[in-house]
Amino acid sequence: MNADIIPLTGELLGLDLINTRARSGADSIDHLATPDRLRAWVALEVERLGEFGGDALAKVTQADLAPIRSLRECASQLVDQVRHGKTPSHTSLRELNQTLSAAPVHLELRWGGSSMAAEPRRTGAVIADLAAHLAEAVAHMLTDPGVRSIRKCEAEDCTMLFLPASNRRRWCAAARCGNRMRVARYYQRHKDS
Numbered sequence: 689m690n691a692d693i694i695p696l697t698g699e700l701l702g703l704d705l706i707n708t709r710a711r712s713g714a715d716s717i718d719h720l721a722t723p724d725r726l727r728a729w730v731a732l733e734v735e736r737l738g739e740f741g742g743d744a745l746a747k748v749t750q751a752d753l754a755p756i757r758s759l760r761e762c763a764s765q766l767v768d769q770v771r772h773g774k775t776p777s778h779t780s781l782r783e784l785n786q787t788l789s790a791a792p793v794h795l796e797l798r799w800g801g802s803s804m805a806a807e808p809r810r811t812g813a814v815i816a817d818l819a820a821h822l823a824e825a826v827a828h829m830l831t832d833p834g835v836r837s838i839r840k841c842e843a844e845d846c847t848m849l850f851l852p853a854s855n856r857r858r859w860c861a862a863a864r865c866g867n868r869m870r871v872a873r874y875y876q877r878h879k880d881s
Contacts, residue, residue, distance in 0.1 A: 763784070841865050
């Protein structure tokens with residue numbers, strides 16, 4: 689496994705979760721394989737997962753990763769089924785709903801200096817809160833009509849999913865697979881000449 693494969697981020701959070709298991713060329717990596725890798729991925733997602741950064745995940749153990757990795761599998765199956773217009777698996781739906789309910793959410797009122805603000809807060813263990821937060825992102829993605837627009841990178845050896853902003857986008861990232869595939873095509877054309 690090549691630890692140098694950087695996670696694809698910047699897509700919908702649910703897709704970023706699915707893309708934590710990556711393959712590009714002969715290299716593959718699981719960005720959720722260890723607590724350190726989970727913390728590194730959360731740090732990359734700081735704008736969306738900032739509350740889980742810093743010391744929040746400091747005590748996460750290898751065993752604690754199971755709910756997050758299971759959610760990733762469930763999300764991957766559901767997205768694949770829904771984006772292809774298939775009926776989602778009852779087992780996967782049940783698992784997603786269980787993850788959503790494992791960390792109850794309530795509104796917490798705060799005084800902002802001049803007005804009140806209500807913010808949702810979860811009351812589970814930190815890993816259950818993270819799993820529920822990610823499950824919410826997956827649920828929002830699955831219920832969005834754009835879910836059918838999600839594409840797999842056209843590089844044969846890449847597993848990344850993305851939501852294209854234009855119909856012309858073919859690769860998960862131009863610098864990752866686009867350049868690699870263009871070089872391979874160039875090599876093949878000149879090899880055959």
